[in-house]
Amino acid sequence: MDLTPRELLTRLYQAAVDRAAPLELFQPGRIDWTDLLGAEPQALPGRCLVIGAGKASAAMAAALEAHWPAAAPLEGLVITRRLHTPPWAACRRIEIVEASHPVPDAAGAQAAARILALVQGLRPEDRVICLISGGGSALLSLPQPGLSLADKQSLNRQLLASGASIQEMNCVRKHLSAIKGGHLAAACAPARVATLLISDVPGDDPAVIASGPTVPDATRCEDALALCQRYALELPEAAWAGLRSGAFETPKPGDACFTGHRVQMLATPRLSLQAAAALARSLGLAAHVLSDQIEGESREIGRMHAALAQSAARHGEPFGRPCVILSGGETTVSMAAGLQGRGGRATEFLLGCALGLQGEPGVHVLAADTDGIDGSEANAGAFIGPDSLARAQALGLSAADLLARHRAYDFFEALGDLFSPGPTFTNVNDFRALLLP
Numbered sequence: 001m002d003l004t005p006r007e008l009l010t011r012l013y014q015a016a017v018d019r020a021a022p023l024e025l026f027q028p029g030r031i032d033w034t035d036l037l038g039a040e041p042q043a044l045p046g047r048c049l050v051i052g053a054g055k056a057s058a059a060m061a062a063a064l065e066a067h068w069p070a071a072a073p074l075e076g077l078v079i080t081r082r083l084h085t086p087p088w089a090a091c092r093r094i095e096i097v098e099a100s101h102p103v104p105d106a107a108g109a110q111a112a113a114r115i116l117a118l119v120q121g122l123r124p125e126d127r128v129i130c131l132i133s134g135g136g137s138a139l140l141s142l143p144q145p146g147l148s149l150a151d152k153q154s155l156n157r158q159l160l161a162s163g164a165s166i167q168e169m170n171c172v173r174k175h176l177s178a179i180k181g182g183h184l185a186a187a188c189a190p191a192r193v194a195t196l197l198i199s200d201v202p203g204d205d206p207a208v209i210a211s212g213p214t215v216p217d218a219t220r221c222e223d224a225l226a227l228c229q230r231y232a233l234e235l236p237e238a239a240w241a242g243l244r245s246g247a248f249e250t251p252k253p254g255d256a257c258f259t260g261h262r263v264q265m266l267a268t269p270r271l272s273l274q275a276a277a278a279l280a281r282s283l284g285l286a287a288h289v290l291s292d293q294i295e296g297e298s299r300e301i302g303r304m305h306a307a308l309a310q311s312a313a314r315h316g317e318p319f320g321r322p323c324v325i326l327s328g329g330e331t332t333v334s335m336a337a338g339l340q341g342r343g344g345r346a347t348e349f350l351l352g353c354a355l356g357l358q359g360e361p362g363v364h365v366l367a368a369d370t371d372g373i374d375g376s377e378a379n380a381g382a383f384i385g386p387d388s389l390a391r392a393q394a395l396g397l398s399a400a401d402l403l404a405r406h407r408a409y410d411f412f413e414a415l416g417d418l419f420s421p422g423p424t425f426t427n428v429n430d431f432r433a434l435l436l437p
Contacts, residue, residue: 136210344375
């Protein structure tokens with residue numbers, strides 16, 4: 001099959017996304033409901049309440065409801081990012097609320113409070129299905145007593161610009177939240193909870209995905225306090241007091257509120273990268289998955305990938321051509337105070353990669369977020385090829401200057417090289433593919 005480099009890279013991206021598509025994940029036979037809930041849906045003894053949050057939660061809820069027996073109990077509420085409810089979603093028993101991401105808003109806070117109210121008064125015979133995916137931390141925003149939504153909004157903006165890892169950000173978020181970090185599980189007690197996850201974090205730790213609202217939290221207030229101090233976060237006095245005193249502590253492993261709970265990982269970054277690799281091999285390319293857990297500054301990770309691709313292109317080491325090099329994870333963008341950047345992790349990675357490649361012949365790259373949105377713009381990522389820097393120079397653009405000002409989006413927009421598939425209704429984080437045909 002004759003495909004252009006961009007067509008091939010796009011197909012690899014789509015294979016990764018399809019592997020994490022909720023419509024497929026909830027097909028009959030894919031989930032053992034008896035193990036998770038203690039009985040088949042039609043034999044459940046009490047209520048069955050569906051709750052959740054994340055960029056994929058609306059699609060997960062719609063897929064679950066589509067395959068749920070009509071006579072079996074089912075009700076609930078999930079929160080997703082705006083424009084992330086799929087057009088095929090036809091929920092009648094599970095309500096979907098859309099809210100802001102990555103900075104929380106009033107709609108998310110109100111919906112989070114409603115979820116907490118829904119689970120009050122549950123009995124041992126009742127069941128809760130919690131649908132969690134990446135993005136849930138910002139969407140499920142309910143501040144600790146003494147804190148306001150404005151405080152949480154300020155915190156999220158500071159964390160996003162700090163360069164902190166997702167594990168560090170979520171440690172802080174959990175301890176300043178009344179619903180994350182296991183607090184939602186405590187509110188569900190004594191009902192049995194089954195948490196179904198689509199992972200977007202390196203290592204697939206359920207306690208990190210969406211800040212783990214229904215799983216135990218091993219981090220402590222002093223850990224969150226140290227991170228706030230390390231990154232010089234500006235917090236209200238109520239936040240400092242709650243962290244210093246331990247009043248904002250989270251439920252820990254072994255807590256009775258987690259008795260009988262089940263956790264199942266439905267999709268992960270590694271499984272999606274493996275799906276892309278399988279497609280590449282079927283098209284006659286050697287495929288190499290570097291890792292699904294790569295973290296660090298986006299631009300520097302881009303330069304590292306460029307060095308690897310140059311070695312393969314020039315010397316056939318460590319990989320021979322034709323091949324595709326795949327990686328995932330969650331890189332970060334650290335911004336100096338006062339800068340107004342435009343773009344996201346994927347475009348910043350690509351600009352760093354382009355500067356590292358310096359027009360290396362025969363190397364084509366796609367980097368994109370698997371949720372379809374890179375940062376705050378409408379694109380998922382972008383493409384680079386051997387002529388990217390030369391074309392930019394002809395337009396009077398300086399790649400180095402734009403990267404220094406965190407304006408990678410402007411670079412790719414000017415070239416017409418943005419990749420904009422729209423929301424994918426799932427999220428297994430960064431996808432990167434370097435093609436050496």
